[in-house]
Amino acid sequence: MGNESLVLNKKSWDEVAPRFFGRNPLPEYGPLAPREEDLNLLGNVAGMKVLDIGCGSGHSLQYMDSRGATELWGVDLSKTQIETAKELLMGSKAPVHLFESPMEENPGLPLAYFDIVYSIYALGWTTDLHQTITNIHDYLKPGGIFVFSWEHPLHSRASLVGEELHFNKSYHEEGAYEHEAWHAPAIMQQYKVSTYINTLIECGFEIMKVVEDVSLTKEDRERHANRWYSYEKAKMMPTTLIIKSRKKG
Template sequence: MNKHSVYETNSLYWNTKGNDFLEAIVLPLYGAFTSEDKWKLFGDVSGKKMLEIGCGNGQSLKYHGERNAAELWGMDISENQIEKAKQHLSANGLSATLICSPMEEECGIPVQYFDFVYSIYAIGWTTDLEGTFSRVASYLKKDGMFIFSWSHPIHKCIVEENNQFIFNKSYFDESWYSVSRDFVQGDLKLSDRKCSTYINALARAGFVIEQMIEETDSEILQRHDGSKNNLANRAQVFPVTFVIKARKL
C-alpha cells in the first residue's frame, strides 16, 4: 500500500464528487441511522475548543459553531473541501482555522489544546490508524474527548441476494482494496478494519473508551419504513455505522 498513491487517489475523489455523499455523514448525523440528537455524546460544547478531522465542506463545524463552541478548527485532505468549508462557514457568520493536510501528518495543529477532537466518517480513510490516534491524543487536553464514526466493518462483509443477506468476504480481512467510481480517475482506496483494531489502537494511544454505539436509531429508521432503501433494510438486522467516544487519560 503506497501512502502517496492513496492520498492522491482519495483527495481527487473529495475534490470532485465527494460532496454527493455528505448528506448523511454530517452532524447531527454520525452516519446512516445514528444521530447526536439521540445519543448526545458531545453534550454542551459552549466555550469548548473543537477540532474536526476530515471537516469536508464545514457542515459539522457549523453545527458546533451554532452551539457556541469557542474555537473551530478543521483538517481535510482536499483543498476543494477546505475552500467549500471556508465559504460555508463565512456565509453563516462563522470562522474557523482550516488546514489542508492528510490526518497522518504533522501540520501545525497545537498540542494539548482542544476539548474535543471529532471525525464524522473520515477516520477510516487514514493510512496509519495508530499514528493518527497518537496525533489526536497529542491535540487533546487531559480528559479531552475524541468522538468518531465510520462504516461498521460487518456492513462491508455482507451482500443481499434473493432477499437474503449473505457474507461475501471475511470480517478479518483488513487488506486495502479499490472501489471504482465512474467520476474518479482511478479507484478509491479503502481498508475495512475490525472493531477490535480501532479499540486496541485507541488503548495504545492512551484513550479509555466511554461509549460505543452500534444501534440503529429506530426513529430515523421509521421514516424509511416501507421504502425500497437497501441501506434501511440492512440497518434493521445489523449495524451499518459505529460511533466511539473515548477520553484521553
C-alpha cells in the first residue's frame, strides 16, 4: 500500500501544487493556529542549518533565510513543488539544497548534521511514520530540535452540525484514509496524538512542548475562512497539533 500511496500522492501534488503556493508557511503552523512569534518554538535560528520535511513551495525556507539560517535544505515528494521552491529561493542569502524525494527515504542528506528539522502540515502524508521519524532523528545533531505541525487528529473525525460536534469516525481508528476536503485522489495517514508522541519517544526524542491551541483573531478568521477550517468549529476543537521535540545527546 505504501508505494501505491506514494505514486498516487506524487501525481496528486504535482497537479494541485499551484493551489497551495505559499499556503500556511512559517511563521504560521496551520490554519487558525498560533504562529511562531506567539510560540517561539524554533528560537533564534541565526547560524543554524535547517531542514524542511515536505518543503512545498519553499516559503517556510524563505522565512528561515530571512531569520539568518546559514543553510537551507528541503525535501518534497512533488517535482512541481521542488521546481517552484527552487525558483522562489533563487535570491536567498543562504545556500539551498532541495531534493525531490519521499520523506520515508534519505535522498542523500547528511547525518547528524542539522540544528533544526521542521515539517509544517506535511507529516501526515508519510506512509511510514516510524521510518520518517527515524530518518529525522538521524539527520539531527545530538541536541537538535524537531518541530512539526499537522491537522489535529480529532479535526477530521468530527463535523459541526449546528452548534454540536458529531463524530463520524472513531478516534481510535488509525491508518490510511482519503481526506474528504482534498479534491484530487490522495492518501493521508490518521494517527492519534499518543501515536505521534510515542513514536517520537521510541525513536530517541524528548518531548519539549505539545500545542493544541487555536488563534481566533479577526485576521486569522479572514485569512483562513473556508468550509473545512471554520471559526465556529475551531472554537470547539483544535485545528492543528504542534509538537516540539529534541534529539537526546
